[in-house]
Amino acid sequence: MPAEATQATLEIDLGAIAANWRILRDRHPSGPVAGVVKADGYGLGAARVAAALHEAGCRHFFVAYLNEALAIRDVVPDAMLAVLSGLIPGTEDAYVTHGLTPVLGSLDEIDRWRGRQAILHVDTGMSRLGLDARELAILAGDPGRLNRLTVRYVMSHLVSSEVPDDPINRLQRERFAAVRAMLPPAPSSLANSSGIFLGPDFGSDLARPGAALYGVNPTPGQPNPMRNVVRLSVRVLAVRDIPVGTSVGYNGIWTAARPSRIATAALGYADGFHRSLSSRGSACFDGTPVPLVGRVSMDLTTFDVTDHPAVQPGCWLEVLGPHLSPDDVAAAAGTNGYEVLTSLGRRFHRVYRTA
Incomplete structure (x- = not known):
């Protein structure tokens, strides 16, 4: 697009995104750090973001939906690419064909995904997706159901990690430990962006940051440790x-x-x-x-x-x-930095920078 025809320009610093991933990796010594690139890379372009993270060394990626995974599979061909929303009936073949990892959050999904690699999602307080207490009790009493799977990780999602003194953080950590003790041994995944900053007690075998990669402050009320993107x-x-x-x-x-x-x-x-x-x-x-x-x-x-x-x-x-920053705009709008970024429209002239 000629410069004189441009009414609005969105510059996206892929080098800063990669630098943010390295910051988070260094703060999570207990295991690797994934890149969450759902919602089109938080509105910034999932394919470009995933490619930059992959070049930086990231080998674990998460998206929300199957179509998001299919759109970037070729960009991260040798990486684990997991879909958070669960296994919709009839999509099993697509996961197999493209080497995708479903995040299973129900007994039905577990029963349909036999003999393959998966992530097991347990609910410790969010009450959205994931195996609940009733399903976990059934699963603990019938461990053979999991023997038909290769459980790559057991994961849960923190409710209030951006508020360090919220008691739910400790409660979820304890619930997660109790659930893991009920299940056959498997690597764990717990911390999101802010969870990484809760300290080593929230470390696991795989962290899953999203917003912090894109410059949103994972430590509200404190100086932002992330680079502007x-x-x-x-x-x-x-x-x-x-x-x-x-x-x-x-x-x-x-x-x-x-x-x-x-x-x-x-x-x-x-x-x-x-x-x-x-x-x-x-x-x-x-x-x-x-x-x-x-x-x-x-x-x-x-x-x-x-x-x-x-x-x-x-x-x-x-x-x-x-x-x-996205957080500044969010404060004025009465929302959060996540919504500011994921709302960015398609009329902007987009420019990607690597340094």
Whole structure:
């Protein structure tokens, strides 16, 4: 795409993603660290992300759904590629053909996946997927059902690992240990991004970080140990001067309290820029914040650049980047960094960098 035709550019630093994986690997000495690349690599492009992680040395990958695994299998041909959502009836042949590893979370799935490699998912508090207490008791009383499988890992998912002093963390760790004692010996997988930072008690044979790979802070309230991965720059389309008392945007939710200069940028909720940021968010120009004013609309967002006379049509505003992390944007939008990244739209001109 010619530079003059670009209205918004999303730069994705694959080198930073690989560096983040190495940071997490070094913090988890008890076993390897996987790359979770579900949701199209948290919105950044699963194939490109997986290739970068594979080049860095990652040999374990997780996705949510079978189609996500099929889309990247050729990129990580020699790696374990596991599907978290379970084994949907009728998909068994696809797993076999492509050498994929299902994460089994029910007795029915176990019974249908005979004599093959799998990951066993046990529920220790999330109450979503995974074998529950009733199913685990049945399985413990009939260990022959597991003899028909090659259990590569027994895994569980932490509920509140980003809150270190939440009692559920310790409770889940204890439940997980008790469940493993009920089952035949097998390697374990427990820590997610924030779980890696809970310390060695949460170490296992395989960690499964996701958001931290993409620069989301796994230690909220503390300095972010991860590198920034994304920069989203949007073009200013128009700048206009308005007098005191003039409203801006739909429903007039913001009115100028002083003579103001308003910049209209090529960005909206159709691009995944949350409408909840209306009159709450910000952008940066030359490293300095400029407040978002009025409603975020489908294709356009307005910013108060009264104090920034250098802003003119054609200039760029930083919406995500070194001065505005996904966590910063999430705090203003009332969500989390995960949603900020996975909402990023397809109209952006994407540029991948390796260094």
